[in-house]
Amino acid sequence: MTSKRAAVxxxxNEPIEILDVxxxxxxxxxxxxxIEYGGVCGTDVHLHQGRLPVPTPLILGHEAVGRVAELGxxxxxxxxxxxxxxxxTVTWASSIPCRTCYYCVIEKEFSLCEKRVVYGINQTVSSPPHLSGGWAEQIYLRPGSTIVRLPSGVSSLQAVSLGCAGPTVAHALLRIAPPRxxxxxVVQGSGPVGMAAAMYARLAGAGTVVMIGGPASRLALAEALGICDLTVDIxxxxxxxxxxxxxxxHTPGRRGADLVIEAAGVPVAVAEGIDLCKRNGRYxxxxxxxxxxxxxxxxxxxxKKQLQVMGSWAFGAEDFIAYVQTLPSLVSRFNTVDLVSEYRLEEVNVALQDMRTGRAMKPVLVP
Ligand SMILES: [Zn+2]
Ligand SMILES: [Zn+2]
Incomplete structure (x- = not known):
């Protein structure tokens, strides 16, 4: 097998290196x-900073789209x-559940699997099959991967435009706490997860969607996309x-929101989210x-408010499939590629920096 270029x-906190793998x-x-496009996510910034325990050397990239080169x-x-x-043209769930642990077998909550293989996160480039991340010319998808052909009418760039925020929100809003x-x-946060949450709330038929976040450029983008009725700039x-x-x-009788979705990622947002909920609301x-x-x-x-407070962690294979199935509705209604900034694979360190500083909403690498 020939070697492939990859961002490793x-x-x-060291510069990412382009290596032959x-x-x-x-x-x-x-x-x-x-690989056609490999998305850059806020989690990649945290991985690069060593905030999560991951093996190195590692090809990053847990959200990507590409063309089938060879079928096993x-x-x-x-x-x-x-x-x-x-x-x-295909996309794939970033994780493969073990299907043997308690959460896989008994609870059937695959995002909580204790032994997940996760592309771009916990498979070092040192061990076969080496090409286990999306920031590379090619990825080796192991047996058990959830691979889905892109629906007709959905482009590769559209499919990567929401990154892992898309399936993460599909899990959260199609399964855990559906808007009615x-x-x-109310969506707290204007990053990719907040954007995706507002889109799904819209698709679900929410009457009013409010986004609280910043900076102003992101809120302007949200308004231009038509995903919210009102923005509040922090x-x-x-x-x-x-x-x-x-x-x-703006709520009827000043009672508060029916559903508040925290997508801000800062702990202090939670107390505010509780305040924003109406009595008998959902957080x-x-x-x-x-x-x-x-x-x-x-x-x-x-x-006192009789709140339902819920959490939602990542997404499993079935959530990823549900997400891909909603892509035609999402991209026909919202111009999701407006979220994207493209970078060559060699510009990976710039892309990562632009993600960290918020200069880019969704950087994607083009190998
Ligand atoms: Zn991610
Ligand atoms: Zn498992």
Whole structure:
């Protein structure tokens, strides 16, 4: 097998290196994919900073789209049973559940699997099949991967434009806490997860969608995309009490929101989210993916308001399939590629920096 170029994390806080990585022979059930786009995610920034325990050297990239280069023996269809052939454009779930642990077998919550293989996160480039991340010319998808052909009418760039925020929100809003027709929904946060949450709330038929976040350029983008009715800029309204007053003023009877979705990723947002909920409302915490520590909340309000407070962690294979199936509705209604900035693979360190500083909403690498 020929070697392929890949962006490799060799040491935390060190520049990512472009290295030649050896390929591996295909085993039955595996698939080789030539990467078209590899997304850069906030989690990659945290991985690069060493905030999560991952093995190095590591090819990063857990969200990607590409074309089938070679099918292993026995692979004839994708996860939906559609025929799969060389040259088909596909995307795939970043994780493979073990299907033997307690959470896989008993609870059937694959995102909670204790032994997941996760591309671009926990498979070092040192061990075969080496090409286990999306920031490379090619990826080796192991047997058991959830691979889905892109629906017709959905381009590769559209499919990568929401990155892992898309399936993460599909898990959160299609399964854990679905918005209902006509509801007043508040999204805290204007990063990719917040954007995706507002889009799904819209698709679900929410009556009003409010986004609280910043900077102003991101809120302007959200408005241009038509994913919210009202934005509240945290730079213009630095005090939580003022933001609460603003949002409550738009809810019927100043009662608060039916559903509040936390996609801010900062602990202090949680107390504000509880305040934003109406009594008998629902609060979904989906943005606290990295541990940023504790925060004061008033638990009395959870009882007094009779709140349903829920969490949602990552996504499993079935959520990923559900996400791909909603892509045609999403991209026909919202111009999701407006979120994307393209970079060559060699510009990976610039892309990572632009993600870290918020200069780019969704950097994608083009190998
Ligand atoms: Zn991600
Ligand atoms: Zn498992």
């Amino acid at each position: 994390l060799t040491g935390f 050896p390929g591996s022979d295909l085993v039955p059930g595996a698939v080789l994919v030539d 023996e026995g692979v004839t269809t994708d996860a939906l049973g559609q025929t799969l052939a060389e040259g088909d 027709i006509g509801e007043f929904v 730079d213009e309204n630095p005090r939580a009490v003022d933001r609460l007053d603003e949002v409550l003023g 979904l915490v989906v943005g606290q993916y990295t541990d940023h520590g504790t925060t004061p909340i008033n638990p009395h309000l959870i009882t």
